[in-house]
Amino acid sequence: MRTNSSKSSVTAEQLKRSATKREYRQRAAKEHPLATQLAIVALSRVLRPVLRIPDRFVVTAVVPKGSNIYSFNAAAHWLIELRGRENPLRQETEVVVVNEDADLEKVITLTKLEGTRRAIILLSSEDFLTPEIRILSDIVANIPDFTARDIKIAAIRMGFGKISDVTAEFLASEDLRRLSLVMRRGRSVGAMIARLRIYPKPEETPKPEPVDFTPTLNDLYGFGAAKTWGLELATDLAEWKAGNLPWSDVDRGLLLSGPPGCGKTSYAAALARTCGVNLVQASAARWQSTGHLGDMLKAMRRDFADALKNAPSILFIDEFDSFPNREDLEGESASYNRQVVNGLLEVLDGATGREGVVVIGATNYPDVIDEALLRPGRLERHCAIPLPDVTSRVGIFRYHLREDLVSSSLDIVIGRSEGWTGADIERCVRDARRLARRERRPMELRDLIISMPPRTRVPPDFLRSVAVHELGHAIVGVLVDADQLVSVTIEDSFDSRASQSSLGHACFQERSVVRKTSTYFEDKIAVLMAGMAAERVVFGDHSNGAAGHRQADLNIATDLATMMEIKWAFGNTVSSEVYGKSKDLARMRLKRGGLAHVVETTLRKQLERAESILTDNRAALDALTDKLLLERRLTALDIAEAVKTRARELHARTG
Incomplete structure (x- = not known):
């Protein structure tokens, strides 16, 4: 009887509490405005699985577009208070509102605290749904728009x-x-x-469609082989989508390299638009920012999964040089980097072949990337984006100017933009447009000129040394059987803000068909050393301009001399190594006994040869220097005729 009496007493207490709860709910519910009522209805569906259990949880909900997030905030607090009457632990739940005024880092830190047993994160937009919040949340839900049933x-x-x-x-x-x-x-x-x-809703005036200035590949200039490859890819993808071409016949990857600001990201966007496919943007830095190795690999796989889900698509991976050659890895981070490269190889190959996904990797340093990533079926093509030439700069200026300055000649700004990247040109046009906008008038040519940084004048004596150096390359180039000389140019001023600046250039073009013997490479090294040689002949010593970076004359000559010995069997041995990167060649010179001495001997021999040629042609060198300083540009024919004329004059005097 005691047991039955106790049981009846518990049941009565439960009924009493239930009645109290119902009365509270009915009384409190009527006090809320409509927006909060609808938020309660929608949010209760999301929170139902977790509000009944006394456990830890983090729930993230994205509110409907255009709704008031603070109505959902009030709804969340009301639901928590209601459940707290059943279980006091419910009242330990934090509600966090995330909109444009919120600090995401503080939100993540708050919800990670051990003292926060439960958290409800309300996002005003899916843009705030970061990978960190996804990782943190037990439930992520997009609350749909209100329906008639909710009303x-x-x-x-x-x-x-x-x-x-x-x-x-x-x-x-x-x-x-x-x-x-x-x-x-x-x-x-x-x-x-x-x-x-x-009082019906007023007719809404339709907003004008936003003008889309996203270019296609046809609008881009200065991308060379990358543009050709992209246009061919667009054709192949159209054939693949039509079922006329198997995926195995489509190029699935491209490594895009070039200096900062050359337009690698713009290229990816233009390629996606040209191909009519989705663009998924990723970067090694963004993957690494997600956390430890496991987090990074998950982020990597997630972007590949998104690209596959949205196929056909272009997956653009920036900072691709973050995946270095595994053979070069040393130190504490070597294991981490190997696993990262292995993880990338895994998703690049893909169990299903990632059909419909073309991967574009962008880098400033293509030489450091693991070669396995560049094999067929992965990023099998490599296109380098050069600095835009005169024709390309005209096209880039015209693209960014759009309808402005259509009838104006751009010769003055084109000439002063030597060494600029596409990003430099875009910035200049943007600054010019801002000047005109502030004065409430159309853009004028002077706006562009004012927006260009002042050029630094080169002192006459320094410019003469530049002319001597470049003509040394040119004269030796026309007298030995190496690459074909095109022209020689010098600049009397430079833009210190440009991404790259060059005061002079001797332009050579490799012949389409040439037998590359040891003599050919010795001649090529002699031409590279001839700039230094000309300075030594005229001034008695040379400056540092010929060395110190990857594309410097002496650095290229050093690598060629090394490959002559170990790669092409032009030296004392007939064994061959496959090395071709500067870093690998430098390591071989340190490790392989006698190699550094052989390379040094080759370089000194060709330097002395170039000095001898230029000493014999000193009169032509001096005359051409004066002419180049005056005209700023000489052709290969100008160089050849001057050398022949001075040779005939010398022969006549001595004959």
Whole structure:
């Protein structure tokens, strides 16, 4: 009997609490405005799985576009308080609102604290749904727009009683602002509908479609082989989508290299638009920022999965040089980097072949990338983007100017933009457009000129040394059987803000068909050493301009002399190594006994040879220096005729 009495007492207590809870819910529910009522209805569906269990959880909910996030904030607190009457632990739940004013780092830190047992994160936009919040959350939900069913439930909660499906559909067709104004307590449903019909929504003036200035590959200039490859890819993808071409016949990857600001990211966007496919953007730095090795690999796989889900697509991976050659890895981070490269190889190959996904890797340093990533089926093509030439700069300026300065000649700004990247040109046009906008007038040519940084003049004696150096290359180039000389140019000023600046250049073109013997490479090295040689002949010593970076004359000559010995069997041995990168060749010179001495001997021999040639042609060198300083550009024919003329004059005097 005691047991039965106790059982009856517990049941009565439960009923009492249930009645109290119901009374509280009914009383409190009527006090909320419509927006909060609808938020309670929608949010309760998301929170139902977790609010009934006393455990740790983090729930993230993205509110409907255009809704008031603070209505959801009020709804979340009300639901927590309601559940807290059943279980006091519920009241330990934190509610965090994330909109444009929020600090995401503080949000993540707050919800990671051990003292926060439970958290509800409300996002005003899916843009705030970062990988960190996804990792942190037990539940991630996008709350849909309010429906007629939600309106019916809210009407009951507010005391309007049951409304018909037709009425609910009509009310749901109204925007929430008008609906919140009309649904007031004490007003009948019929009166609400009448008011909404008497004062219909004003006709909205259609907003003009935003102008899309995203270029296609046809709009781009200065991309050389990369543009050709991209246009061919667009054709192949169209054939693949039509079922006329198997995926195995489509190029699936490209390594894009070039100096900063040359337009690698713009190229990827233009390629995706040209091909009519989706663009998924990723970067090694973004993957690494997600956390430890496991987090990075998950982020990497997630972007590949997104690209596959949105196929056909272009997956653009920036900072691709973050995946270095595994053979060169040393130190504590070697194991980490090997696993990262292995993880990338795994997703590049893909169990299903990643059909429909073309991967574009962008880098400033193509030489350091692991070669396995560049094999067929992966990033099998490599296109280097050069600095834009005169024709390309005209096209880039015209593209960014759009309808401005159509009838104006751009010769003055084109000439002063030597060494600029596409990003430099875009910045100049943007600055010029800002000047005109501030004065409320159309853009003028002077705006462009004012927006260009002042050029630094080169002192005459320094410019003469530049001319001597470049003519040394040119004269030796026309007298030995190496590459074909095209022209020699010098600049009397330079832009210190440009991405790259060059005061002089001797342009050579490799012949389409040439037998590359040891003599050919010795001649080529002699031409490379001839700039230094000319300075030594005229001034008695040489400057540092011929060495110190990858594309410097002496550095290229050193690598060629090394490969002559170990790669092409032009030295004392007939064994061959496959090395071709500067870093590998430098390591071989240190490790392989006698190699450094052989390379040094080759370089000194060709330097002395170049000095001898230029000493014999000193008169031509001096005459051409004066002419180049005056005209700033000489052709190969100018050089050849001057050398022949001085040779005939010398022969006549000595003959």
